[in-house]
Amino acid sequence: MSCWQTIQDYGLRSIGIGERLLPKGDFTLCEHFTLIGSGMIWNVYFGVLAMTTGFFLATALALGKASPNRWLRKPAEWFIFVFRGSPLFIQFFFAYFFFLSLKKSYPMFDAFTSAWLGALIVLFLNTAAYSGEIFYGALRSIPKGDIEAADAYGLSGWARFRRIVWPTMLRLAWPAYTNEAIFLFHATTLVFFSAFPAWQQRGDALYYASYFADKTFNPFVPYPILAFYFILLTLLIVWGFGLVNTRLNRHLPAETRGKMRFRLNLAR
């Protein structure tokens, strides 16, 4: 079977298009690459959606945590504490069993027990908490002069937030936020290893990689392929976020703008 044929059969296997049965034995390198790559669709799906939706909640959480009103501050602080203080793995398990018991009483929660929605919600809340903390830190380090200048120009309320506070916050937070994005994409590999079932063996990249490793008892082929895909994805994220970073800093003189320095903090 040619490699092109394999790609046609398994390229979209993870979303249920193509051959139904997974290859059983005598795996070729092409099958490894195709299936693991097909699984990456899920990683990208979870990562992109959780990141974009989480961004808005994160902004709200950061503003809430920085708010002088305790009715806004306390819930935001607790939310961030709960999601940052506990392992994502346990959050997945808890959410899955929580949705499962909800489903028993209300059948409309059926979709929540499948990974595409249930796990996405957990990832969304989780990344919102981490990014919220990053944004909060950035919010607190906005130069005092910027806000005073905004006041002096007669900007207040929404206009001040929209034009001064928010862009500055993003600019300060961006390197750390890039790091968080990378971590989020890495965290998406946990989904199918926590309680969420991979329905009809439609899993993510790590799911297929471990499938191969279990079948061949040889970890030295599938995991490096997975690593290759993820390094590619990481480079893509760094590049994309770098573009945004340039735009956020476009008003600065070229020499102070510099290049975004990626001191990739491995821990978040």
Add this chain to the structure above:
Amino acid sequence: MFSFCADPETLGTFRWFSCYLTNGVHMSFYLSFVKVLVLLAVTAPVALSFGFVGAMAARSHFPPLSWLGKGYIAIVRGVPDIAFFLFFVIALDQAFEWTRHQILCPDWTDPIRQGNDFLVCPSAKLPLGSAPEWVHETYGFFLAVITFAIVFGAFAANVLFGGMRAVPHAQLETAAAYGMSRRQTFWRVLVPQMWVYALPGLSNLWMVLIKATPLLFLLGIEDIVYWARELGGTKTSQFTAYPHGDWRMWYFLFLLLFYLGMTRVSEIGLERLMRRLSRGQATAAGELLRKETTA
């Protein structure tokens, strides 16, 4: 556990729970919390020393060594840590068995990789097929510790490497001016001062390590996640004296609270440590402490 536990069906709610939560399987559940703590206690220093060696290698002036150190740090970037866990657990096991195979059975002619199997001679198996159950468990735990140490060692190397670079250069130049050798400068000037710069990163790492402990479950250890799933599942009166519905949600809620407690306690402890280490340092925090004491 208690004398009144002989017939659980007749008990009131409170007594029922006091019996339920102290029965044999729950003791295994509680023991698995000890496993987590042991893992943390063993892994943290081992990973730190891996990290220290890695950072030293990355700083080295001998290029291959420096590449090795930097490569070790860089390889963990960009790849999900859980992939490393799944990889190393098999890879390490096979590496050990392969090494033993080479030493113990030099005249074995069959290939080790036969199709989808990894076959070493029986005496090279780890643990030996005849070994008791606890040896298997200990070996699995040992593999898990090494895996954690390798992955977190790379994280720690990254942090320590940054910490070493953050020590003001003037300090090192002063040491050189006093006639210290490179080795003396490293151990007497650089190492004592780097901790305060590395500590924020290291405390972050400690938090990540705590939050990575449930991944033990993926490495095949009977850890808290395993027991929470086992114990929480629906039990009928056929198999147990304590039948109940699906309580997994509550068990995982308990785990969630356990981890929240762990991270909160660590946060407070690390804050104190940071304060202690900042004393007398030429940093903003050190300056603040000085002002507090002199004022």
